[in-house]
Amino acid sequence: MVTYRLDIAYDGSRFYGYAKQPNVRTVQGELEAALSPHTGGVETYVGGRTDKGVHASGQVVSFTCDKLDVAQVLRSLNSLLAPEIAARRLTEAPDGFHARFSATGRAYRYRINNSVVHDPFLAATTWTLGEHLDVDAMNDAVRPLVGEHDFAAFCRKQEGRSTERVVFWTRWRRSTDVVEFSIGASGFCHQLVRSIVGLSVEVGRGRVSAEAVPHIVSSEHRHRSAGAAPPHGLTLVAVVYGAELLPRPSWVPAEHS
Amino acid sequence: MVTYRLDIAYDGSRFYGYAKQPNVRTVQGELEAALSPHTGGVETYVGGRTDKGVHASGQVVSFTCDKLDVAQVLRSLNSLLAPEIAARRLTEAPDGFHARFSATGRAYRYRINNSVVHDPFLAATTWTLGEHLDVDAMNDAVRPLVGEHDFAAFCRKQEGRSTERVVFWTRWRRSTDVVEFSIGASGFCHQLVRSIVGLSVEVGRGRVSAEAVPHIVSSEHRHRSAGAAPPHGLTLVAVVYGAELLPRPSWVPAEHS
Numbered sequence: 001m002v003t004y005r006l007d008i009a010y011d012g013s014r015f016y017g018y019a020k021q022p023n024v025r026t027v028q029g030e031l032e033a034a035l036s037p038h039t040g041g042v043e044t045y046v047g048g049r050t051d052k053g054v055h056a057s058g059q060v061v062s063f064t065c066d067k068l069d070v071a072q073v074l075r076s077l078n079s080l081l082a083p084e085i086a087a088r089r090l091t092e093a094p095d096g097f098h099a100r101f102s103a104t105g106r107a108y109r110y111r112i113n114n115s116v117v118h119d120p121f122l123a124a125t126t127w128t129l130g131e132h133l134d135v136d137a138m139n140d141a142v143r144p145l146v147g148e149h150d151f152a153a154f155c156r157k158q159e160g161r162s163t164e165r166v167v168f169w170t171r172w173r174r175s176t177d178v179v180e181f182s183i184g185a186s187g188f189c190h191q192l193v194r195s196i197v198g199l200s201v202e203v204g205r206g207r208v209s210a211e212a213v214p215h216i217v218s219s220e221h222r223h224r225s226a227g228a229a230p231p232h233g234l235t236l237v238a239v240v241y242g243a244e245l246l247p248r249p250s251w252v253p254a255e256h257s
Numbered sequence: 258m259v260t261y262r263l264d265i266a267y268d269g270s271r272f273y274g275y276a277k278q279p280n281v282r283t284v285q286g287e288l289e290a291a292l293s294p295h296t297g298g299v300e301t302y303v304g305g306r307t308d309k310g311v312h313a314s315g316q317v318v319s320f321t322c323d324k325l326d327v328a329q330v331l332r333s334l335n336s337l338l339a340p341e342i343a344a345r346r347l348t349e350a351p352d353g354f355h356a357r358f359s360a361t362g363r364a365y366r367y368r369i370n371n372s373v374v375h376d377p378f379l380a381a382t383t384w385t386l387g388e389h390l391d392v393d394a395m396n397d398a399v400r401p402l403v404g405e406h407d408f409a410a411f412c413r414k415q416e417g418r419s420t421e422r423v424v425f426w427t428r429w430r431r432s433t434d435v436v437e438f439s440i441g442a443s444g445f446c447h448q449l450v451r452s453i454v455g456l457s458v459e460v461g462r463g464r465v466s467a468e469a470v471p472h473i474v475s476s477e478h479r480h481r482s483a484g485a486a487p488p489h490g491l492t493l494v495a496v497v498y499g500a501e502l503l504p505r506p507s508w509v510p511a512e513h514s
Contacts, residue, residue: 011380082375110424117335121266121312129341
């Protein structure tokens with residue numbers, strides 16, 4: 001038996017999230033169906049489970065089965081899963097490799113189209129928001145999140161799961177109308193990125209002060225100002241393993257990581 | 258009565274083209290329905306009629322009606338037409354302005370994802386093509402098209418319509434996997450851009466020599482090597498009027514225009 005690592009990307013718009021569920025179209029459901037002629041049916045594991053509407057450009061999946069003809073399986077997956085899911089790489093992984101439990105870091109991106117008028121070509125992957133956003137204030141808001149914290153104030157509570165995580169970097173930038181967020185961390189509890197985005201936007205609009213953020217974090221209770229931003233602006237960019245370096249965008253200064 | 262110029266953008270993926278047709282969803286049909294509460298129903302004219310699946314980032318529409326509250330109509334259009342159509346600007350135009358007949362230039366872009374694996378985020382707006390394309394040869398192929406020509410060899414014949422046009426510039430470039438075409442002209446007969454792209458790709462693959470292109474043009478009969486490329490890679494970028502300058506991308510050198 002061989003353990004495989006499969007790197008995929010998907011447009012989450014028309015899926016009910018990554019995780020398999022009965023009677024709805026999910027990324028995992030489509031992927032396992034496309035794999036089954038080659039593997040006889042396997043359980044797959046995923047690096048970063050994404051919610052309904054969330055996208056991934058650098059998702060990682062693992063599974064164990066008899067030795068595969070890797071090139072043939074990749075071609076078959078791409079012909080079955082196009083255009084919404086792309087299978088980018090299929091490689092043999094060390095025994096014991098697990099896409100979720102072996103991961104040492106994840107990076108996400110969130111994009112806002114900060115414009116009164118939506119853009120048809122960005123609509124599927126950005127949150128359209130007309131009010132002007134103060135990006136400097138948003139950076140002041142997210143800077144204190146770097147380091148080790150209990151993120152209970154930002155996460156949907158999941159019984160028996162810790163909400164402690166190490167954040168490596170957080171950064172907002174503006175490129176004309178597009179306001180973009182990048183975050184890298186050891187991992188993310190449920191809705192953590194979208195809650196940080198929601199709170200950042202409250203700060204960017206001037207409704208919450210950036211100085212309040214450390215108090216919100218330390219309260220460790222889900223905070224009303226940290227409502228989740230819409231899912232379709234969010235993309236899982238990378239999951240890394242072992243000594244792999246989590247890819248930090250070139251526009252995120254090193255002093256913030 | 259006032260004549261209006263409306264600037265719009267649309268993702269053509271889920272429309273049966275721009276032009277109104279019975280029983281199918283078209284951009285013009287949706288637009289006129291959204292305008293009708295404000296205008297009581299008007300006929301609209303368009304700068305560049307686009308086929309099924311073709312996109313527009315800089316389309317222009319004109320119509321004549323009683324004076325409108327421009328800001329209110331724009332808000333109403335955007336709330337009804339989002340996310341696939343965006344109404345960018347609505348301005349009063351000189352009497353006699355006609356989006357189609359007053360136009361003095363149009364520019365289009367075509368994008369190819371030159372990769373064996375498709376990209377979920379580019380799938381709606383690029384043609385995925387795995388074979389390596391020789392972009393220098395493609396530029397050799399399109400250079401002779403600049404100037405005044407009868408493009409009968411590249412256009413779907415339309416009774417009683419001339420196929421003579423003036424091409425201002427043509428240019429291919431590669432940015433990693435994305436191979437992009439830009440063309441500006443006085444106007445375009447039916448399927449002209451997609452036929453030029455189709456022929457360019459035959460040259461880029463090495464199946465047709467760039468030197469053959471002038472002969473194909475001068476033959477003035479629809480040429481078998483000028484089959485139309487798929488519509489979804491094509492975007493109408495701009496339509497200009499009077500003394501307005503047609504926007505040439507910065508990467509198109511002036512000597513090619």
